[in-house]
Amino acid sequence: MTNSSTPTGYDVAVLGGGVAGCVLAARLSEDPGRSVCLVEAGPDHGPRPADWPRKVLDARALPRDDVWERHGAAHRIRARILGGSSCINGAWNTWGSHADHAEWTRAGGERWSATALEPYRLRAMERMGLRAVxxxxxxxxxxxxxxxxxxxxxxxxxxxxxxxxxxxxPLLNAVDGLRFNAAFAYLDPATRSRPNLTILGDALVDRLDIRSGRAHGVRVVLGGRQVTLTADTYVLACGTFGTPTVLMRSGVGPAAHLKEHGIRCEVNLPGVGADLSDQxxxxxxxxxxxxxxxxxxxxxxxxxxxxxxxxxxxxxxxxxxxxxxxxxxxxxxxxxxxxxxxxxxxxxxxxxxMKPASRGHVRLRSADPAGPPEIAPALxxxxxxxxxxxxxxxxxxxxxxxxxxxxxxxxxxxxxxxxxxxxxxxxxVGTYWHPVGTCAMGPAGDPRAVVDGQGAVHGVAGLRVVDASILPTVPAANTQLPVLAAAEMLAEALTT
Ligand SMILES: Cc1cc2nc3c(=O)[nH]c(=O)nc-3n(C[C@H](O)[C@H](O)[C@H](O)COP(=O)(O)OP(=O)(O)OC[C@H]3O[C@@H](n4cnc5c(N)ncnc54)[C@H](O)[C@@H]3O)c2cc1C
Missing domain, CATH: 3.30.410.40 (Cholesterol Oxidase; domain 2)
Incomplete structure (x- = not known):
């Protein structure tokens, strides 16, 4: 299923093929003149539901095979499969309150208001085939x-x-007991057949090569080999637990913590991995x-x-x-x-x-991309x-x-x-599995801010983050639909 043409020289490299990554790859490759590569650590089971593991399709349970840690604590559960956590989640979709939008517009500008996000919420609902119970x-x-x-x-x-x-x-992305995940919705056979879209499954993003305030390439472990992939723009979409660890391995994060792991600090951004918020x-x-x-x-x-x-x-x-x-x-x-x-x-x-004040963190335990990070939800x-x-x-x-x-x-x-x-x-206490906040958006002057309202990483040209990690506060909702809508909106912002 994977188009394995030479993995280099793209217009955009989308790193992480979860909920946000599938939206980005589909929307950005709509322009046939833009080459897009989607890189996902987990397997790509292809466009036909019949080829997918039965457990991933069964919407009556939460499957735990395609995850980063099979035997970790419940709060550490996160998917490792094309389609991301939409392949293992409850397939529920709800929306938050006006207070959420007030918080997000303060951090990222008017594009985060309820009115501005409305067309993207509707677009995501349609593409995911949401329907009432x-x-x-x-x-x-x-x-x-x-x-x-x-x-x-x-x-x-x-x-x-x-x-x-x-x-x-709630609204469901499941019909007759079958979970309709973001890979089915966004990477359908027509989208996959675009010659300008490459999908690399079983491809682990190690780190970006960041020098002189710009991203120059990304190191990926593919088929047991290290390859370097290049693009004009890199978009990180590895999720609330994955994205801050890639940034830290790339030298973008809290300087003292990077030093502990022998990583040269390229940009000191204390907010990377900080302010983890879950319900x-x-x-x-x-x-x-x-x-x-x-x-x-x-x-x-x-x-x-x-x-x-x-x-x-x-x-x-x-x-x-x-x-x-x-x-x-x-x-x-x-x-x-x-x-x-x-x-x-x-x-x-x-x-x-739904609106916790407590804040935890995600940090590196080592600079090894295959090693699990420290995840402290501090509920x-x-x-x-x-x-x-x-x-x-x-x-x-x-x-x-x-x-x-x-x-x-x-x-x-x-x-x-x-x-x-x-x-x-x-x-x-347990979790609702809606973690956000580890690469929070905010103005450049805010010491905790990692990205601006369009997902551009402060201090690094050519690098964006588009996933749940950029939400500075968790909405009073389940997060899948808000992340889908945000990715729809930010995909458009990237191209206009
Ligand atoms: C068990 C569970 C139940 C949930 N239930 C619901 C629900 O019912 N309703 C709801 O609205 N929300 C639910 N959620 C939350 C929802 O799924 C997430 O908010 C949403 O998936 C976040 O999207 P994302 O793109 O940020 O991350 P994800 O969808 O998690 O995608 C991140 C992707 O990046 C990949 N990745 C990470 N690191 C790397 C790397 N180094 N290299 C390459 N790829 C990498 C991962 O493998 C993954 O595919 C649930 C979550 C979980 C875990």
Whole structure:
């Protein structure tokens, strides 16, 4: 499937073939006069879904084969495959609040406003074939949660558009249980047949050659050999965990940290790898009744059991009026990790903090491109304790919702989750898998800024970053659709 013509001398080299990378490669190669090379560390399974691993297609579960670390902690999960994390994710699509756009326009200018991004949001939705959750994919649990949410005063809203808080179903890039990933959507057979597009799978980006404030080439490990690929413009799209490590290996990052690893500092940018932001979540398990287990078993036998198909955008006491800072997510089905005896399922409700204040980091453990980086999400660690207070407030709302559904699953004995001591709450925290912020955009004068509003790296000509890492704050949403829309917008910005 890979076009392996001589890997050098392109107009644009897109480094990282994930969600943003697939958008960039497709849009930039629309002009037949522009040669584009897409470089992805993971495999390219080609244009025909029939040639892809079954697990990657099955939208009923989160596959964990095509990832960077098979046995790492949950917060380290990231895809290594053409199509990126859209091949292993929940295929949910939601949009954030007006507060997100206010934060992004402050950092990157008007192109990040809700109005300016709107055409790109619509373009991405169309290309990904997004559609609403059909009725027959709602389990008894999801249907009961929708009714309970309405009874508790949550209005039904469009989850994939800017708007008020409320409840509803997300939009899906999955049809009849098949996950339609960004590689299918953007690198379809017609796009792949363009003579000006080269796709290199199983090609690991090591580092860029940066001298005198310009990118001159990129070192790639391809078929066990080191090759140098050249282009007029390099666009990094290796994701929130991958992109800062490539920059640091290339000598762009915090000078002291580069020195620790014997890397010559070309541009001192302290923001590279800093300010990692992800949405923490706590799951409240309930005890399913025999009736709920039987209903879920029947749904599974029918091939239509999806663990979650509705959500609530809810507000804590800390949230500005008209917005939301929590997602409440009722789930019922096989556990995400581990197993239960046949006919038994896990049911409960998770709360996710959508606008965390806590910040972590990504750093190198070594200068070896094959070595795993240090990833410290630092969830619920902000010094003011604001994040944990909002999670507690969300847990009270979870308990209220669960109480309204107790005929299907009973609350468990013991201290209610909202009243647990801080340490115990932190020990239960997981992630929503929406990390951003490690190459944040901002004006050149901002010491934490890595790129400008068009993704151009401060201090390096011919180098851009276009992926989730440039978002300075995580939206009050799942991040796939915002990243798709941002990549659509920045692909256009690159060519005009
Ligand atoms: C388990 C999980 C579940 C999720 N569920 C949802 C969901 O339901 N809805 C939602 O909206 N969002 C979800 N997300 C988040 C969403 O998938 C991401 O926000 C989105 O994929 C980010 O796009 P990206 O292009 O920045 O990175 P990615 O899509 O992760 O792509 C990065 C790509 O770069 C490649 N790469 C990295 N380093 C190198 C290198 N050195 N050389 C070559 N290639 C490299 C990787 O292999 C990968 O293909 C989920 C994420 C995960 C991990």
């Amino acid at each position: 059909p009725d027959d994919e709602l389990s008894v649990w999801a249907s009961a949660a929708l009714l309970a949410a309405r009874d508790l005063g949550h209005e039904e809203v469009d989850m994939a558009a800017p708007g008020p808080p409320g409840c509803g179903r 923490p979540g706590v799951f409240v398990p309930l005890s399913p009744t025999r009736e709920l287990n039987a209903a879920l078993a029947a749904k599974e036998a029918d091939g239509k059991l999806y663990v979650s198909r509705m959500l609530i955008r809810a507000a804590s006491a800390y949230c500005p009026d008209g917005s939301w800072d929590l997602h409440l997510l009722p789930t019922a089905g096989p556990p995400l990790f581990g197993g239960l005896p046949p006919g038994q399922y896990e049911a409960g409700v998770s709360v996710f903090l 619920l660690t902000d010094p003011d304790g604001r994040d944990i207070a909002i999670v507690r407030s969300g847990l009270e709302q979870v308990e209220e919702l669960a109480s309204a559904m107790k005929s299907l699953a009973a609350p468990r004995a013991g201290t209610p989750a909202h009243a647990l001591p801080d340490d115990e709450l932190r020990s239960r």
